[in-house]
Amino acid sequence: MVVRKITDKILSVGTIDWDRRIFDNLIPLPEGTSYNSFLIRGKEKTALIDTVDPVHEEEFITNLVKAGCDRIDAIIINHAEQDHSGSLPVILELFPGAKVYCTEKCKDLLSSLLDVPPSRIEIVKTGDSLNLGGISLQFIEYPWVHWPETMVTYCPEEKILFSCDLFGSHLATSSLYMDDPCRTEILAKRYYAEIMMPFRNSIKQYLAKIQEMDIAIIAPSHGPLLNNPQWILEKYVDWTSDSVRNTVLIPYVSMHGSTERMVRIFTDFLMERGIGVRPFNLTGGDSGLLALELVDTATVVFATPTVLFGPHPEMVTAAYLANLVKPKTRYASIIGSFGWGGKTVETLKSMIPHIKAELLSPVYIQGAPDEKSRADLLALAEAIAEKHTSDPLIS
Structure with a gap:
């Protein structure tokens, strides 16, 4: 030295x-x-x-x-x-x-x-x-x-x-x-x-x-x-500062591909509306990079399948860490897929009390995405675009 x-x-x-x-x-x-x-x-x-x-x-x-x-x-x-x-x-x-x-x-x-x-x-x-x-x-x-x-x-x-x-x-x-x-x-x-x-x-x-x-x-x-x-x-x-960027962060994990397909569809819808998007695969991901993205993203959308009765353990960890760092995120939502039941949406909502964001309607479906779920994802993308356009803290 x-x-x-x-x-x-x-x-x-x-x-x-x-x-x-x-x-x-x-x-x-x-x-x-x-x-x-x-x-x-x-x-x-x-x-x-x-x-x-x-x-x-x-x-x-x-x-x-x-x-x-x-x-x-x-x-x-x-x-x-x-x-x-x-x-x-x-x-x-x-x-x-x-x-x-x-x-x-x-x-x-x-x-x-x-x-x-x-x-x-x-x-x-x-x-x-x-x-x-x-x-x-x-x-x-x-x-x-x-x-x-x-x-x-x-x-x-x-x-x-x-x-x-x-x-x-x-x-x-x-x-x-x-x-x-x-x-x-x-x-x-x-x-x-x-x-x-x-x-x-x-x-x-x-x-x-x-x-x-x-x-x-x-x-x-x-x-x-x-x-x-x-x-x-x-x-x-x-x-x-309280200002955030016109971006959506999508931390996601998928088991049999349904949630990942939803993420891809949703990403395209957001991009078509001029919104920056960062899909973040949690499998093997770097938690520091996830925190980095949370610093000034306007919206975070958690995307996870259901494991037994709740969110995938990778998503549990990510949501817990996101809640700990208290980002200034303005909006949040949840998308994903389940097989036969569970309370994933309710569990995830309860895990992020320190993210003082407006919660937008989740899109949580059974099985693989179909035309209805595509329409619901489109509606969520349009709702986010409207929020981002009208919010003075988003640039």
């Missing part, structure tokens, strides 16, 4: 996880990730912002040695989750004089997750600051930007915002800064979809405050640093 210079007083000492392919045994990582940590040297004190996942603590310590770090006075923990704080116990052991600076809720979490002694922790609040000598750190609590204890740290002298998970991306790259906006946008949007979207309304209120700050660099906890802060701020303003 390498130590990289951000400014004369600030170094990047985190690690890159090139080969990690899943996070929390849930989130796919097609391009790996990084665990960003930053060493800030003042004339009087040295501070460390965040640590790394404990799997990488040996590399992390090596980086600190390479950086010539012989003292750490303050360890800033913006967030207690272990990919940020997991190496904290070993750092506290190596630097017995170091104090941990975090929010009150973070203190409780560090105690329960990592058994960090309360005596090593200094609680900070919004407006508090730490003077290192010629350079300082300001703390701002941002609860429910992912976890309730989250905060961000700002260095006014260098105009750097250490934004924790906010504005991050799961990307292993040799570049310290974003050098491929198209690639970074996709991964940053995917990261937002998987982790930040459930807290859209909280993030919205913080964005206005961040835009008022004098920021030259945003340094998130994952992915490359952003030396064009306005770029990512504009993306987040868009993603957290």
